[in-house]
Structure formats: structure tokens, C-alpha cells
Amino acid sequence: SLELGSTTMSNYYSVIVHNSVQCNSTDTGPVVPTTSLVSFLETVQETALHAYGHKGFDPKLYVDLSLKQNLSTTIEAFEKLPRSENGSVSDHDLNGFIEKYLNGAGEDLVYAEPVDFVAEPEGFLPKVKNPKVRAWALEVHSLWKNLSRKVSGRVRESPDFHTLLPLKYPVMIPGSRFREVYYWDSYWVIRGLLTSEMYETAKGIVYNLLSLIDEFGYVLNGARAYYTNRSHPPLLSSMVLDIYNRTGDKDLIEKSLPALLKEHEFWNSGVHKVIVQDAEGSRHTLNRYYALWNKPRPESSTIDREIASKLSNTCEKTKLYRELASAAESGWDFSTRWMRDESDLTSLATTSIIPVDLNAFILKMELDITSLAHVIGDNKIAARFKEASEARKKAMNSIFWNAEMGQWLDYWLSNFDASKDAYTWNASSQNQKLFASNFVPLWIQLFNSDDEVVDEVLRSLQNSGLLCPAGIATSLTNSGQQWDFPNGWAPLQHMIVEGLVRSRSEQARSIAEDIAVKWIRTNYVAYKNTGNMHEKYDVEKCGDFGGGGEYVPQTGFGWSNGVVLAFLEEFGWPQDLKLDCP
Numbered sequence: 001s002l003e004l005g006s007t008t009m010s011n012y013y014s015v016i017v018h019n020s021v022q023c024n025s026t027d028t029g030p031v032v033p034t035t036s037l038v039s040f041l042e043t044v045q046e047t048a049l050h051a052y053g054h055k056g057f058d059p060k061l062y063v064d065l066s067l068k069q070n071l072s073t074t075i076e077a078f079e080k081l082p083r084s085e086n087g088s089v090s091d092h093d094l095n096g097f098i099e100k101y102l103n104g105a106g107e108d109l110v111y112a113e114p115v116d117f118v119a120e121p122e123g124f125l126p127k128v129k130n131p132k133v134r135a136w137a138l139e140v141h142s143l144w145k146n147l148s149r150k151v152s153g154r155v156r157e158s159p160d161f162h163t164l165l166p167l168k169y170p171v172m173i174p175g176s177r178f179r180e181v182y183y184w185d186s187y188w189v190i191r192g193l194l195t196s197e198m199y200e201t202a203k204g205i206v207y208n209l210l211s212l213i214d215e216f217g218y219v220l221n222g223a224r225a226y227y228t229n230r231s232h233p234p235l236l237s238s239m240v241l242d243i244y245n246r247t248g249d250k251d252l253i254e255k256s257l258p259a260l261l262k263e264h265e266f267w268n269s270g271v272h273k274v275i276v277q278d279a280e281g282s283r284h285t286l287n288r289y290y291a292l293w294n295k296p297r298p299e300s301s302t303i304d305r306e307i308a309s310k311l312s313n314t315c316e317k318t319k320l321y322r323e324l325a326s327a328a329e330s331g332w333d334f335s336t337r338w339m340r341d342e343s344d345l346t347s348l349a350t351t352s353i354i355p356v357d358l359n360a361f362i363l364k365m366e367l368d369i370t371s372l373a374h375v376i377g378d379n380k381i382a383a384r385f386k387e388a389s390e391a392r393k394k395a396m397n398s399i400f401w402n403a404e405m406g407q408w409l410d411y412w413l414s415n416f417d418a419s420k421d422a423y424t425w426n427a428s429s430q431n432q433k434l435f436a437s438n439f440v441p442l443w444i445q446l447f448n449s450d451d452e453v454v455d456e457v458l459r460s461l462q463n464s465g466l467l468c469p470a471g472i473a474t475s476l477t478n479s480g481q482q483w484d485f486p487n488g489w490a491p492l493q494h495m496i497v498e499g500l501v502r503s504r505s506e507q508a509r510s511i512a513e514d515i516a517v518k519w520i521r522t523n524y525v526a527y528k529n530t531g532n533m534h535e536k537y538d539v540e541k542c543g544d545f546g547g548g549g550e551y552v553p554q555t556g557f558g559w560s561n562g563v564v565l566a567f568l569e570e571f572g573w574p575q576d577l578k579l580d581c582p
């Protein structure tokens with residue numbers, strides 16, 4: 001249900017996207033409407049900020065609350081709360097209201113004993129010889145029990161009372177404030193579950209995500225009503241392929257393929273699709289992040305309003321809200337990668353960038369669909385997607401590849417030629433700043449099987465400054481945003497390490513192993529010091545977890561657990577190698 005408003009798509013692009021200085025027309029791009037419950041909880045969130053103050057305030061908590069009675073009765077009671085002259089409610093009255101009318105955040109997902117969890121799976125991590133590492137790996141494996149949840153019966157009985165979406169199968173949540181399943185996180189969770197031999201749990205997660213495609217046409221950022229306006233880095237085909245490779249379950253492929261085709265269409269149509277004409281005059285289709293939303297993100301509404309308050313007019317604010325939500329769609333919320341001015345979040349321009357990693361993920365989707373279609377004998381689909389993958393590889397080489405740097409670079413959209421309905425490529429629009437995402441294409445077989453490319457990229461990675469004492473940095477800019485220096489994130493370590501390992505280069509494998517050892521050590525030492533696995537780590541210092549961004553550092557943590565298990569499976573750990581920080 002896209003509402004395009006009165007402006008046509010091409011008008012929309014010329015007024016908003018090409019006009020970054022003047023903003024003289026309200027954003028009328030596609031918007032997926034939110035629910036009345038989400039809007040009401042946003043009002044509670046705003047009221048709570050005034051009542052309780054900024055200290056320790058987490059706006060997401062309020063949109064995760066659920067109703068005890070129907071919405072109109074609840075709104076009526078809320079409106080009757082005594083208010084001061086400036087409209088604020090006292091903390092005492094708000095506490096009373098919340099207690100009486102709302103259930104706590106997290107009560108809608110209840111603990112689910114994973115059906116396939118055993119304390120020590122048979123043949124678990126055979127290459128891990130060191131007893132201390134084995135013991136810790138078993139502890140990390142046991143964390144699946146902490147993160148396993150299923151939707152409570154109450155959500156199924158009255159879905160309108162909850163922002164949680166009623167998924168059929170149990171899920172693994174990332175942890176802490178992230179109380180619901182997340183799209184791209186699930187890929188690394190599944191990688192860990194495969195190491196833990198928890199195949200049924202892994203398949204259940206995939207079936208849940210497939211059901212979101214059935215209902216919404218794409219996989220949502222997360223399984224909440226306030227995430228319906230955007231997707232997340234698309235890795236569903238990778239989940240299906242990896243599970244199939246372990247289990248040989250063809251039924252999973254039969255059930256997934258139609259949804260994967262629908263997801264491919266979502267990314268390759270409408271606002272997510274961009275055409276660029278290269279220096280030789282060839283036209284290439286690539287994709288960008290573009291949230292179907294132009295208001296504050298409900299889970300961070302108070303924060304987004306505050307950021308936007310620096311802007312003077314509604315047009316600029318509306319545009320910024322779309323850029324914030326689109327950055328959330330990218331999974332990199334937030335980063336200087338999407339900012340025109342590194343010190344100013346209001347300069348976010350996510351939709352004006354063609355991202356390297358998104359296109360690598362879609363290339364992988366095309367290759368995965370080709371393989372999956374072959375397995376079930378659908379040669380027509382296999383041929384169609386092989387062709388699509390070849391076209392995308394060419395596009396990535398033309399638009400992103402920078403031979404001097406030996407990296408693929410994000411591309412800033414400029415020079416729109418309306419007569420060709422395409423952007424005209426120019427070298428200066430490649431973003432030459434260093435981001436770990438510049439190396440993500442190496443994860444894709446079409447690139448890591450090319451010895452010459454591997455050599456160049458490896459040299460470039462070694463000279464990049466991104467390889468730090470405790471892992472790969474997200475960028476070289478210390479901006480205070482969480483997807484920047486000095487934070488290192490499990491997904492980025494994993495994709496780059498796995499890309500290096502899958503190449504035929506001995507040197508690449510040895511560098512990959514070195515990164516993995518550093519990453520495992522920092523995860524271990526932080527775990528021993530704090531008792532937790534963390535969402536992100538500080539790559540400057542072994543044993544330190546990361547920080548920055550709009551919420552306090554989170555623990556749990558789905559993708560970090562998954563990557564540690566996957567690394568230990570790949571590399572093992574010799575008897576005599578130290579696990580502590582050097």
C-alpha cells in the first residue's frame with residue numbers, strides 16, 4: 001500500500017533528490033501508514049520524556065508496551081490525565097496510567113525452550129582443542145537459551161493490543177532492548193545455530209521471515225508494527241542456502257523460492273532502483289536504501305524530533321526523517337557513511353547513495369536464487385537469475401570499483417539526466433572514504449574466486465588502517481556514531497574474514513585467521529570481564545566493548561554469539577594458543 005501522493009515519481013526525484021540545497025516542496029514519496037496503536041504509544045513516549053527526563057530514557061521502551069484494554073478506552077483515560085499549563089503530566093500520574101492500562105515491554109514475547117538445544121551437541125567444534133576455549137564456546141552456545149522467545153498467547157488473541165507481530169515460530173532475539181527478531185541479525189544468528197546443530201530453530205526463523213514477505217511484500221527491519229515501513233540488509237537467500245547446505249532440506253527451498261523472487265522484485269523496483277550510465281555509455285541498474293516513511297522513527301521519535309529541531313522548515317524535516325529511516329534500513333544507523341557533513345546528523349543523505357554492500361547482498365541473492373532453483377530443477381528461474389547476477393557484477397565493476405584504491409566505493413548520486421531517466425557516472429562521485437563495507441563484495445564468490453581481485457583487495461585492506469588490534473574498524477572517522485570508528489561489528493568481521501577464507505590465496509587465509517583470533521579474544525575477554533556478549537566492540541583495545549550512537553551499549557547478543565561460533569568452527573583453536581588479550 002504505497003501512497004505516492006499527487007507528485008509523480010520522476011517529479012519527486014527532481015524536486016527532492018536532486019535539490020539538496022533548496023527544499024521547496026514537501027516530501028510526497030512513498031509512505032506505508034502506521035497503526036493507531038503505534039501513534040498513540042509515540043504520544044506516551046513524548047509525554048514520558050517530559051515526565052521522567054532524559055537521564056536513562058529509552059524511547060523504544062514505550063512503543064514496545066501493549067494494551068490491557070482496547071485503544072479507545074486507553075486513549076480516553078490518557079487524555080483525562082491532569083496536565084500542567086505546558087501540557088505535561090507528572091511522573092506520578094504517568095506511572096499510575098502506565099501501571100493500570102499498559103503491559104510491560106517484553107511481556108508479549110515469552111521464553112521458549114528451543115526444541116533442538118542440547119548442552120553439548122555431538123561432534124561440536126571438533127577443531128577446538130584448547131579446553132578453556134571449548135568451555136567458553138559451550139557457554140556461548142548455551143546463550144541461545146537466553147535469547148529464545150515465542151509470541152505470547154495474548155498477542156495471538158488480540159493482535160491489535162500489541163506492536164509485536166504474531167510470528168508463528170520461536171525466534172532468537174538480539175538481546176536487551178532488542179526484544180524482537182531483526183532481519184539482518186538473523187543471518188549471523190543462524191550461522192551460529194548451524195554450528196550449534198539447532199536446525200529446527202534456524203528453519204523456524206526463516207519461516208517467520210518468509211511469512212513477513214507474504215504479508216508485507218518484503219522482510220521488515222524487525223517484527224514490530226513500527227518497522228513495517230522499511231526492510232533491512234537483505235540476507236534471506238543466504239539463510240536459506242546455508243541451512244539447505246547443512247540439512248539438504250529441499251522442502252525449505254520449495255517453500256522459500258516464491259518469497260525470494262518477491263523480495264528480489266521489491267528491491268529491484270520503485271524507489272529502491274536506480275539507473276546509472278557509465279563512462280562508456282552502458283546503463284546499469286543498481287539499488288539503494290529508501291524507507292517508505294517520512295516521519296520520526298516511532299521507536300526513536302523523541303530523538304528524531306530533537307535532531308530535526310535544528311532545521312527550520314517542514315520540507316527539510318520531512319526529508320531528514322526519510323533519511324534517518326533509510327539509514328535504519330541499511331543497518332548502519334548511524335554512520336558518517338551516509339552524511340554529507342561528518343559532524344552534522346541533519347546532513348544525512350542515505351537515499352542519495354548507492355551502497356556497495358546492499359548491491360553485494362543483492363548480487364548474492366541472485367546467485368543464491370540461481371543455485372536454489374537448480375537444486376529443485378527450475379532451470380528457467382536459474383537462467384534468469386544467472387543473467388541478472390552477471391549484469392550486476394558488471395554494474396558493480398563499472399560504478400563501484402576503484403582500481404587505484406583496490407576497493408569498491410559507495411556512489412553519491414548526482415548528474416541526473418531526465419532525458420535518459422538515468423544518472424551519469426563520474427569518478428568524483430565515488431566516495432573515497434574508508435569503510436569496512438568497501439570490502440564486503442569479497443564475501444561474494446564471483447569476486448573471491450578472482451585471484452587478481454583478491455590480491456589487490458588484500459593489499460588494499462592491509463594498507464587501509466581498518467585492521468586494528470581487536471578487529472576490523474567500521475570506518476576511520478571517530479564521529480560518536482555507532483557505525484564508525486572505533487567500533488567493530490560482528491557482521492563486518494565475518495563477511496570480510498569469510499571472503500578471504502573462500503579465496504584461493506594462502507596469504508588471505510592467514511590474514512583472515514589473524515582477524516578471527518583477535519575478534520574471538522576480544523569477545524572472550526569482554527565476556528569474562530562483564531559476564532556478557534556485546535552488540536559491538538571497541539577495536540582499538542582488546543577486551544573493550546563499543547559505544548556511541550543513540551542508545552546505551554546492548555548485550556546478549558545474537559550476531560556476536562553467532563560469529564564467534566562460526567569462527568571457531570572455521571579455524572578451530574589449537575591447544576597451545578592463548579585466549580587472553582596479548
Ligand SMILES: OC[C@H]1O[C@H](O[C@H]2O[C@H](CO)[C@@H](O)[C@H](O)[C@H]2O)[C@H](O)[C@@H](O)[C@@H]1O
Nearest residue numbers: 174178182185221297299328331332333
Ligand atoms: O532503536 C534504534 C535502531 O535500532 C536498531 O538498529 C540497531 O540494532 C539492530 C539490532 O541489533 C541492528 O540490526 C542495527 O544494525 C543496529 O544499528 C534497528 O534496526 C533500527 O531500525 C532502529 O531505528
